[in-house]
Amino acid sequence: PSPFGRGAGGEVGGWEIEITDIRKPSAGVILHIGEVISGHPRVGDKCIVEVDMERRGDIMRNHTATHLLHAALRQVLGEHARQAGSLVAPDHLRFDFNHPEALTEDQLERVERLVNEAIAADMLVTPKTKSRQQAIAEGAMALFGEKYGETVRTITITPESNVSDVGNRYSYELCGGTHLDRTGSIGAFLILNESSAAAGVRRIEAVTGRGAYELIARRFKLLEQTAITLKSAVEEVPQKAEQVRDELAATKKQIAALKIELALSTFNVQLANVSTVHGVNLLALELPNADKDTLGKLADRFREKYPQNGVCVIATTSGEQIVVMATVTQDLITKGIKAGDLVGHISRQLGAGGGGAPHLAFGGGKDVSKLPEALASVRPWVEGKIK
Numbered sequence: 001p002s003p004f005g006r007g008a009g010g011e012v013g014g015w016e017i018e019i020t021d022i023r024k025p026s027a028g029v030i031l032h033i034g035e036v037i038s039g040h041p042r043v044g045d046k047c048i049v050e051v052d053m054e055r056r057g058d059i060m061r062n063h064t065a066t067h068l069l070h071a072a073l074r075q076v077l078g079e080h081a082r083q084a085g086s087l088v089a090p091d092h093l094r095f096d097f098n099h100p101e102a103l104t105e106d107q108l109e110r111v112e113r114l115v116n117e118a119i120a121a122d123m124l125v126t127p128k129t130k131s132r133q134q135a136i137a138e139g140a141m142a143l144f145g146e147k148y149g150e151t152v153r154t155i156t157i158t159p160e161s162n163v164s165d166v167g168n169r170y171s172y173e174l175c176g177g178t179h180l181d182r183t184g185s186i187g188a189f190l191i192l193n194e195s196s197a198a199a200g201v202r203r204i205e206a207v208t209g210r211g212a213y214e215l216i217a218r219r220f221k222l223l224e225q226t227a228i229t230l231k232s233a234v235e236e237v238p239q240k241a242e243q244v245r246d247e248l249a250a251t252k253k254q255i256a257a258l259k260i261e262l263a264l265s266t267f268n269v270q271l272a273n274v275s276t277v278h279g280v281n282l283l284a285l286e287l288p289n290a291d292k293d294t295l296g297k298l299a300d301r302f303r304e305k306y307p308q309n310g311v312c313v314i315a316t317t318s319g320e321q322i323v324v325m326a327t328v329t330q331d332l333i334t335k336g337i338k339a340g341d342l343v344g345h346i347s348r349q350l351g352a353g354g355g356g357a358p359h360l361a362f363g364g365g366k367d368v369s370k371l372p373e374a375l376a377s378v379r380p381w382v383e384g385k386i387k
Contacts, residue, residue, distance in 0.1 A: 015039020017047075024176075028149055056178060058090035061209040064125055064180045065115065065189050066095050067157060069204065070141070071171045072114035073097055076107055083143055084201045088177065092192070092207050099202045103194050111204075115189040118157075122184030123170055126156045132174075141173045148174060155179055188212040260297060263290050267298050267314075271305055277379060278386040280332065281306045284313040284378040286371065291316075292323060292362065299327035299360055311337060313346065313378050315371055322350055322371060323364045333358045337385045345381055349374040 019034040041047075066086055073081040077099055085096035103111070132152045136142065140154050157171040180186065187209040197203035207215055223234055232240040266287065274283045283302065290298070295314055302312040310329040315322060324346050326339040339361035340354075347354040347363030349370050354363015 015041045015045075017041060024147075026147060055090050058209060058211070059088055060178045060180050061186045062090070062093040062207075063088045063175075063177045064157075064183060065119075065186050065206065065208045066093055067155060067171045067173055067175070067179075068115045068118045068183065068186075068189070069093075069095050069111070069206070070097070070173070071157075072111045072118070073099075073204075075114060076110050077103075082141070085197070091211055092205055094203060094205050096197045096201050096203045098200060100200055101202075102196070103202065108191055108194055112189065112191050118170060119183050119186045119189060121159060122182050123157050123159050125179050125181055125183060126158065127179065128154050128156065130154060135174060139172060143174070146174075152176075157183060188216070190215055256291075256293075259289065259291075260294050263287060263294050263298060264301060267301060271302070274306070275379075277382050279309055280337075280382055280386060281310045282379060282382055283311070284375045286315045286317070286375065288316060289318070290314070290323075292325075295323065295325040295362070296360070299325060302327060303329060311342070311378075311382055313342065313375065315346075315375060317368055317371070320366050320368060321364065322366065322368060323362065324350070324354060324374075325360070325362050327360050328358065330359060335385070337382065342378070342381065346374045346378065349377065 016037040016039060017034040018037050019032050021033040023031045023033065025031060066083075066088060070083055081097045081099050083095065084098050087094040129151060132148050132150055135152050135154050140152075142148065152174050153176050155171070155173055155175045156169055158169050189206060189208050190212045192205045192207060192215075194202060194204050223237060226241075227234045227237050230237060230240040230244065270283065270285055270287075273285075274281045276282065287298070295316065298314055299312065302310060306312075306329065308329050308331050311326070311332065313324065313326045315324045317323075324343055326342040326346070328337050328339045328342070338358040340356045340358060343354040343356065343361040343363035347365050349367075350363075350365020351367040351370070352363065352365035355361055356363075
């Protein structure tokens with residue numbers, strides 16, 4: 001026979017509710033919020049409460065770790081670093097504290113190290129109920145804005161050799177949450193990130209216990225995979241990565257230099273195709289895969305070839321983006337032919353705008369289909385200015 005019955009003889013079968021949240025609207029009042037999983041519970045029914053101890057253990061590790069984190073922050077940053085809020089979940093913890101600026105990398109390392117040293121010390125975690133007045137008088141830290149009754153629960157974390165020495169408490173706070181018996185059960189503490197929560201309030205997110213192990217295992221696996229990709233030992237990954245970065249930077253410089261050399265070579269051939277408009281040497285062309293720096297060098301090359309009476313327009317495309325460069329020799333600027341005006345004239349036809357100095361200007365657009373027409377309009381534009 002089953003102790004749970006089967007609804008025989010008119011009996012009502014059992015029911016189950018999964019508690020999903022607990023709230024404390026006021027001192028001494030605790031609300032349980034849940035979802036009916038099976039059956040039909042009624043007011044007055046008796047029930048057996050069963051806690052998910054695996055989940056509870058994760059929460060306890062994270063909660064006790066927040067007390068160690070609070071103490072470590074005050075050691076590193078100063079007494080002003082007081083708790084301004086927190087979240088203790090099974091998979092991570094979040095801790096907000098008062099501090100005016102972001103923590104440095106060194107400060108974060110010191111905080112993480114202090115917490116892990118406190119974990120390794122396997123200190124005692126002792127809960128005790130007493131009057132709020134007594135606890136505050138003894139120096140227990142209270143969360144600003146929290147509602148406390150006349151009787152409160154305190155959590156003291158103390159090195160085992162100094163249990164009776166009040167002056168050597170590692171942490172002493174008012175807290176009604178669940179905690180471990182010893183800090184060593186936390187296992188490990190790893191900071192995930194530090195960020196701004198509000199003006200003058202910083203936030204640290206971290207993992208402990210199984211979450212810390214999973215993070216270490218995941219990161220170590222990525223490190224091993226990176227080492228395989230780089231064909232190096234794990235310990236040599238940072239140096240190898242720097243070497244690859246430097247080689248890549250050098251390769252990019254070589255490619256950029258080759259692109260400029262190729263563009264100059266192509267441009268030198270095009271210089272032979274310069275036409276004249278009322279004595280003005282005019283060149284308007286499209287040159288693919290040229291960046292802004294390259295266009296600037298091509299402008300210099302044109303002015304070397306034609307130091308007077310010269311107008312040059314070069315357009316280049318990259319995907320759907322068009323970049324237009326115009327350069328004008330100094331003598332023509334006094335006659336009203338300015339690079340900025342010319343680039344604006346072309347760019348407006350391409351659906352955008354542009355401008356710059358009278359001798360050198362850049363613009364562009366996105367309507368690639370209008371580019372041939374826009375380049376063809378350069379000649380009549382120059383003719384109009386000369387007349």
